[in-house]
Amino acid sequence: MxxxxxxxxxxxxxxxxxxxxxxxxxxxxxxxxxxxxGPSPWVSKKQSAFLHLGLVKPEILSWSPRIILFRNFLTMEECDYLKTIAEPHLQASQVQDTKTGKAVTSDARTSYGTFLTLGQTKFSMIQAVEKRIAIFTQIPQENAELLYVIRYRPTEYYLVHHDYLPEDTIAGLKGGQRVATMLMYLSNVVEGGETYFPLAGSGNCSCGGVTVQGLCVKPNKGDALLFWNMGLNGKVDPRSLHSGCPVLKGEKWTATSWMRQGSARGFWNTKKPWTSEAFKRSYTA
Known part of the structure; x- marks a missing residue:
């Protein structure tokens, strides 16, 4: 037993x-x-620290249209760096004329801005920002247009508009339609300057000191706003309508990355010299 x-x-x-x-x-x-x-299959551990990945905090603001806010997307040094290299080259921002397709100045957009050059995209800090955008959007880096840095002073604004391009201009256009927009805030605005989506959200918010219905995002230095210009059905999304509210006090600085359906960088690899008109026709809207 x-x-x-x-x-x-x-x-x-x-x-x-x-x-x-x-x-x-x-x-x-x-x-x-x-x-x-590691934090991403795209990068090594050393790259992870360089790309600031662990500190970025995503927050979904809307499903229709699709809008995501990324807190701490840029470092303070990156924000100041983008402002510094862009400021000497600022020019009156333009819009695309719906009749001629040419880039023109307009009362609808009163800011000043400039595209970074292809040479500047080789700088290590710009590379880090562009790779970070590619990781968080899951859109290849080569599909992004050159970064566009914009400055808004008091009373300056951008009226409601879509970032996608007119459908009748897409045929034969390098990169195709604009799929998404990453709007990065490079400064804090004392008053006004919100990014306003009239067809998102269900409450009221302040746009340049005026109470409106929809979703308003106040600029916060280092944050980034990702919104999709095309829906999951592959068609442009009219609900992505948005505006830059008037700045009341202070200055608003942003850096925008418009991302296309296909490669948008091949345009710059041609051996033929590009003209400013070709640049505007292919990249400005």
């Missing part, structure tokens, strides 16, 4: 020890997988 009891005890002890060892080995395997995976 004693021998049988000892055998049962030894058997149960063996089973228990095996289960504990199995759990330990499984936890060890999970730890190794987590340690080796």
């Amino acid at each position: 004693m021998t049988r009891s000892m055998c049962v005890i030894l058997f149960l002890t063996f089973i228990t020890a095996g289960m504990i060892l199995g759990i330990f080995l499984q936890l060890l395997q999970f730890w190794n997988l987590e340690k080796s995976s």
